[in-house]
Amino acid sequence: MSFTWQYENSAGETVGTSEEFDQRGEAESWIGTAFEDLLEDGVEQVRLLEDGTEVYGPMSLRPE
Template identity: 65%
Template sequence: MTWTWAYESSAGDVIGRSEVFESRSDAESWVGEAFGDLLEDGVDQVRLFDGEAEVYGPMSLHPE
């Protein structure tokens, strides 16, 4: 299994993808640490993928 994040605008347009992670735990830990940098880079929300299968999302990076 390979885990990646799709980076999206608030409109849902894909604007990038993360590096590949070996586990879901690694991917989720990474996004928890990197969300501030992602926001600064213009990413509004993310989706988690296991290979080509979407696991969940969109998940907003903005505070509620």
């Protein structure tokens, strides 16, 4: 079982994916520290995937 983040631009197009994480909590902690760098790279939203199946998303990286 592995978790990855799918990166999307403002149009909802996939523009990349994260490294793989063994645990969901690790993936969620990582996105909490990486979101500012992702925004600078043009990523607007993400989806969490477990073995390629969507767990949740899209989730905006912009503060509410």
